Amino acid sequence: MKTPSCDDLNLRGARFTGRIVAMAIITLAILCAFPGCDGKDTPSDSAMDVDDGDDSSDSLGDIGDPCYEDSDCAVGICLVNPLGGERGSCYIPCSSNEDCIDESTDGYPRCCVSKIEGKYYCEKIRIGASCGTGDKICGESCTEQRQSACVGGLICSTGNLEVEATCSHFCATYQECSDCLDTTTSTYGLPCMPISDEIRLCIQLID
Numbered sequence: 001m002k003t004p005s006c007d008d009l010n011l012r013g014a015r016f017t018g019r020i021v022a023m024a025i026i027t028l029a030i031l032c033a034f035p036g037c038d039g040k041d042t043p044s045d046s047a048m049d050v051d052d053g054d055d056s057s058d059s060l061g062d063i064g065d066p067c068y069e070d071s072d073c074a075v076g077i078c079l080v081n082p083l084g085g086e087r088g089s090c091y092i093p094c095s096s097n098e099d100c101i102d103e104s105t106d107g108y109p110r111c112c113v114s115k116i117e118g119k120y121y122c123e124k125i126r127i128g129a130s131c132g133t134g135d136k137i138c139g140e141s142c143t144e145q146r147q148s149a150c151v152g153g154l155i156c157s158t159g160n161l162e163v164e165a166t167c168s169h170f171c172a173t174y175q176e177c178s179d180c181l182d183t184t185t186s187t188y189g190l191p192c193m194p195i196s197d198e199i200r201l202c203i204q205l206i207d
Contacts (some may be wrong), residue, residue, distance in 0.1 A: 061078075063075070092122050099112055110123060126161055133148075133149075183204060190204055
């Protein structure tokens, strides 16, 4: 067998090197068909995700909205419902009606009212209504002005702005409702009605 000369070995080496370079060029061309080969950053998965518009801050409760804890409220704190139930409502503290004006973001006026333990919080009233003067006695309507209509110590019988409501107080028997005005007869004395398993109120029955 003939021993390869140095020239033969150099030629073979050049051919082998050429094949490697050609394969590398082909491989690089294939890779460059995909994003990122031009040196630009490929968007991350999170950046490529479609924005579904779910902003957690938008889902937080406004004043008067139901809540279970403070973190459920966009502003203020979550107060327990004095009329019972597991859910509370979102409120912010205040000292006057003026403190609540800037908190109106949905068209509902707000009034500064006493809610729990003598502390005052902003509360929604019906659209078009003005804050009450706290002169309505038990049995009189608080439908438009809600808690702001009622004399201190009384509560508006519901926080639902869509239904009729009256100023009221807690009771155990109907005798305890003798100070409440029946506006349908202009006499005093209202039924002591259960609104939950544990709570009863002196309530004006409204047709």
